[in-house]
Amino acid sequence: MDIAGKSVVVTGGASGIGAALARHAAQAGAKVCIADLNMDLAKSVADEIGGIATACDVTQESQIIAAIAAAEAAHGPVDVFVSNAGLGRGDPSHAASASDADWMLNWNVHVMAHVWAARALLPAMIARGSGHFVNVASAAGLLNQIGDAAYSATKHAAVSFAESLLITHGDDGIGVSVVCPQYVATPLLGLGDADAQGNLLTASDVAQAVWRGVADGAFVILPHPDVGKYNALRGADPARWIKGMQMLRAKALSEHGSISVESFYKLV
Template identity: 55%
Template sequence: MELAGKIAVVTGGAHGIGRAIAEALIAEHADVVILDLNSDAVSKTADQIGAHGAACDVTHHSAIQQAINDITHDLGHIDIWISNAGVISADPDHVASASDQIWQRAWDIHVMSHVWAARALLPDMISRGSGYFVNTASAAGLLLQIGDAPYSATKAAAISFAQSLAITHGDDGILSSVICPQYVASSMLGYDVDDIIPDHPGLLTPADVARAVIDGMKEQQFLILPHPIVGEYAKLRASDPEKWIKGMQKLRRRILSQTDGIDPKTMHLLV
């Protein structure tokens, strides 16, 4: 897809992967709008990178609809919607021990925000015969994130919804991609933009992910894998599910033997 001149919206765009994707799109001469929960962070980032910006809580349907209304009023239409906002947690005890509130928040951010955006944007995109939905999912949606059941389950659902978009509306000229990175040195894992990133083979920077995203969008790839090894893991899981489960159980035991508990924020240092 040619990105120059396209109007692109990036949720969770004030920092981390979202900011890096926004910067990469701007470098491709797209007109970018970043949305994020924190209005101060949105304004600061928008000024720094040369984007439009607005505060938006993607857990609310009405907030997404209002943002879309405002953007289309100001810019005419939206070509690309990148649902990048995300949240992680940690299972406090057993796999179902996270509260309903944590589960609902993960569901709203990782799944319903994509549904609400598509519901608002598809009629216009279909009428124009063009549109692109990009979803920052996760390797956890293909494989699993040990210790965070809400994250894993909702990211898997997000990938499934993106497939539905691609299959149902491909003939309408609508494109759909999912980004499934593994570990990324962003605030989600406790890294600050000024931190020195540890030399770890499985840890990418947000800029690394953004480069993979731009390349994938240009090639109109459905599955964008910044960590190519994730594709190999997915093949192993599909070819022998029983062996995969046993291997993940073994990995969980090994992690627990090295730590007092499982923390998704530090697991990348142990696997």
């Protein structure tokens, strides 16, 4: 899909990957609505790119519906919906140690927010015979994030839901892209563009890969190409893959004394 002139909504668009996606979409000629919990930051980015901002808590279906309504009032029917909002809390201790509240927060942000957006938009998109969903998952949705079981499980579910969308509605003219980046220099890691090097990409790098993928009609978008190789290895020999991940976990504990996303990116 060529996004020039299209109406695009980006959740979690006030910072990090979301803000980069919004900026690049606007540069490509799209009409952008930024939906975010942080209205001040969202408005700042929207003003910068000539878009609009709306407050949105993606754990609430009603607020996703309201964000869509705001975008449509300003820019017409939504052509592309980017479910980008995300979070990571980590396991307090063992793999099942996160509270039920944290599990449900991960579930609602990483899965149900995607479902609610599709539920609201699909009927009109199917009637028009066009539309595109960009569901930002993670390399953890294909592989695993050591030390955050809730994140990994819900990102796997996000990939699965995106696949279901495309299987069911690809013949209706609906496009779907699921984005599975590895580590990115964003506020989620406490990092910025100046910290990016090697396999640590900037948010702008990821955004460029995403919009290239959407233009090409790609389903799985891998800003870090190595993720595809790892996924193939995982499928070819699951036992060897698990052993390798156990060794990586042990290395993280040995070198950093704990398992945290903020330090884990240095090991891959």
